[in-house]
Amino acid sequence: DIVMTQSPDSLAVSLGERATINCKSSQSILYRSNSKNYLAWYQQKPGQPPKLLIYWASDRESGVPDRFSGSGSGTDFTLTISSLQAEDVALYYCQQYYSPPYTFGQGTKLEIK
Amino acid sequence: EVQLEESGGDLVQPGGSLRLSCAASGFTVSAHYMNWVRQAPGKGLEWISLIYNDAGGGTTFYADSVKGRFTISRDTSKNTLFLQMNSLRPEDTAMYYCARTPYGGGGWGQGTLVTVSS
Numbered sequence: 001d002i003v004m005t006q007s008p009d010s011l012a013v014s015l016g017e018r019a020t021i022n023c024k025s026s027q028s029i030l031y032r033s034n035s036k037n038y039l040a041w042y043q044q045k046p047g048q049p050p051k052l053l054i055y056w057a058s059d060r061e062s063g064v065p066d067r068f069s070g071s072g073s074g075t076d077f078t079l080t081i082s083s084l085q086a087e088d089v090a091l092y093y094c095q096q097y098y099s100p101p102y103t104f105g106q107g108t109k110l111e112i113k
Numbered sequence: 114e115v116q117l118e119e120s121g122g123d124l125v126q127p128g129g130s131l132r133l134s135c136a137a138s139g140f141t142v143s144a145h146y147m148n149w150v151r152q153a154p155g156k157g158l159e160w161i162s163l164i165y166n167d168a169g170g171g172t173t174f175y176a177d178s179v180k181g182r183f184t185i186s187r188d189t190s191k192n193t194l195f196l197q198m199n200s201l202r203p204e205d206t207a208m209y210y211c212a213r214t215p216y217g218g219g220g221w222g223q224g225t226l227v228t229v230s231s
Contacts, residue, residue: 040215042158049210050150050158052219061218093158097214100174102148104158 002026002096006105012113019081021108023094028074031098038098041070041079044091044107053092054079086112115139115220117211122225129201129229135194135211135222143167143189146214149196151207152224159207162196163214179205201229 003026013019029038037057042050052061054070057077067082081088089112094105121133133149146169149162162185165172173185184197194211208224 040219044158049221049224050212052215052221055215055217055219059217061215095158095160097146097216100160100163101176102160102163102214104160107157 001101002029002099002103004094004096004103004105006092006094006108008108009106010109010111012111013081013084014113015086016083017113019084019088019110021079021092021094021110023072023077023079023105025075025077025096025098029096029098030074037073037077038096039070039072039077040095040097041068042093042095043088044093045089050093081110084110084112115213115218117213117220117222119209119211119222119225122209122227124228124230125201126231127201127203127229130197130199131201131227133196133198133209133211133225133227135196137192137194140213140220141189142187142192142194143171146216147185147187147194148212148214149183149185149194150210150212151205151227152210153204153207156207164194198227201227203229205229 005024007022039057041054044050058070069080092108116138118136161176163174164185182200186195206229210224213220
């Protein structure tokens with residue numbers, strides 16, 4: 001099974017500042033035949049289902065603000081929020097969908113400093 | 114617009130069974146890789162099952178934690194995904210979500226709550 005490890009477990013950032021969350025996979029999730037990284041990022045607020053933010057490691061889901069961006073390839077990935085807004089306080093998860101079981105990271109809690 | 118709506122969650126005794134449903138609209142379930150994901154109270158997300166699309170032969174996969182007890186299936190005529198859960202245990206208590214594999218966009222339901230307790 002592919003193990004997904006996020007860092008940090010929690011993060012406090014000032015409003016308007018940049019927030020960065022990392023995700024590392026135990027093996028490459030880059031499918032060379034199509035050059036796609038099978039990595040998604042989700043945001044989850046209390047009492048709500050997860051919301052897809054990013055897929056293919058860097059493609060933004062429709063309707064997601066452009067302050068959210070994803071980067072990385074192979075085994076190392078990053079979710080960046082360029083200018084933190086109050087409504088971005090949430091849990092964030094990465095997930096690989098390269099091969100089943102489609103494992104999630106343990107989650108990163110993002111708070112306002 | 115992609116929409117998913119789960120139902121069937123309930124309070125059930127250990128050893129009991131339950132069948133969850135996920136009604137889809139805005140897309141065809143059989144054309145997508147579909148998943149069940151659960152979240153125990155206060156815990157993270159746990160992927161539990163996947164069914165490939167028709168092109169993938171409808172192949173199914175399970176997490177070790179549910180293998181042999183849970184069965185994923187779909188009804189093309191109803192555009193609905195199912196999860197049959199047998200031999201339920203207290204540790205299966207969770208919110209259960211259906212979700213599209215994010216090939217070119219996602220989609221999650223609001224979830225249905227399963228509580229396993231005597």
